[in-house]
Amino acid sequence: MRIVALTTLAIAATLFAPAAADDRKWLPLAKDGIHDPASPALRLKQEPAEALSKLPRDTAGNLVNWVKALDSGAIAPRTNILPETNVRVRDDEIIVSKFGSLPAVVFPHRPHTLWLDCSNCHEKLFVSKAGANRFSMQKILDGEQCGVCHGAVAFPLTECNRCHSLPNEVLMRRMRK
Ligand code: HEC
Numbered sequence: 001m002r003i004v005a006l007t008t009l010a011i012a013a014t015l016f017a018p019a020a021a022d023d024r025k026w027l028p029l030a031k032d033g034i035h036d037p038a039s040p041a042l043r044l045k046q047e048p049a050e051a052l053s054k055l056p057r058d059t060a061g062n063l064v065n066w067v068k069a070l071d072s073g074a075i076a077p078r079t080n081i082l083p084e085t086n087v088r089v090r091d092d093e094i095i096v097s098k099f100g101s102l103p104a105v106v107f108p109h110r111p112h113t114l115w116l117d118c119s120n121c122h123e124k125l126f127v128s129k130a131g132a133n134r135f136s137m138q139k140i141l142d143g144e145q146c147g148v149c150h151g152a153v154a155f156p157l158t159e160c161n162r163c164h165s166l167p168n169e170v171l172m173r174r175m176r177k
């Protein structure tokens with residue numbers, strides 16, 4: 001079952017591979033199928049192309065690399081509304097999958113905690129203990145685990161190497177030390 005599913009996945013990845021960034025355009029609001037083209041309010045809104053084209057480019061999703069946008073200072077979203085909110089950032093990286101057919105999966109806390117609160121993930125979605133969760137690519141593709149956000153509000157699942165980012169040889173070398 002698992003092998004069949006993962007083969008399908010590899011094929012899906014080829015089929016849905018994103019076109020190069022420059023081949024794609026942000027749709028005007030009047031043509032995006034979401035906004036009413038007849039609405040007079042449309043003139044008051046900023047067009048996505050005008051806003052997003054100024055941000056660091058990506059090759060997938062909405063074509064903005066949001067991690068770079070934040071790190072470079074291109075955007076500076078407000079971290080909290082209430083002054084008493086405790087904003088927490090965590091810096092460690094956790095290898096959540098080792099020795100598969102693909103490079104190992106590294107989960108970095110930093111880019112996540114710059115956008116999210118710990119409670120978005122802990123303890124319901126993931127137990128906060130390295131190795132305590134059983135991840136599955138199939139579940140992720142079904143919109144669970146990492147797939148709750150990736151493919152929905154964060155970079156899409158077609159970007160395999162952004163999660164599968166640690167080559168097995170490098171991992172082996174690190175473990176021998
Ligand atoms: C959002 C992060 C993320 C993305 C993007 C992602 N994966 Fe995964 N993948 C994981 C995690 C976490 C696991 C660990 C679960 C496991 O070991 O079964 C995994 C496991 C796997 C496995 C089984 C273990 C292995 O390494 O052989 C395969 C195969 C796989 N992914 C293929 C892909 C392919 C192909 C893509 C791109 C189309 C992809 N993944 C994109 C997070 C991701």
Ligand code: HEC
Nearest residue numbers: 088090094112113116117118121126128129130131132133
């Ligand atoms: C986007 C989801 C997400 C967010 C947000 C998040 N974490 Fe995690 N956290 C994870 C994942 C995934 C793991 C790895 C679990 C595993 O290996 O099974 C983890 C692991 C941990 C661990 C275990 C580390 C270890 O070495 O055993 C701790 C502690 C932790 N998180 C605390 C936090 C705190 C504190 C915050 C907020 C500052 C936070 N996390 C925010 C997903 C998240």
Ligand code: HEC
Nearest residue numbers: 066067106107108111115120145146148149154155162163
């Ligand atoms: C609660 C939502 C959420 C969950 C769950 C989640 N992520 Fe993310 N992830 C984000 C957001 C938001 C970003 C930053 C925006 C972006 O890159 O699209 C991000 C960024 C990342 C990045 C950084 C890429 C870079 O450019 O530096 C990696 C790697 C990543 N996620 C892997 C994972 C893996 C692996 C899991 C599952 C173990 C996971 N994420 C679960 C929301 C989530």
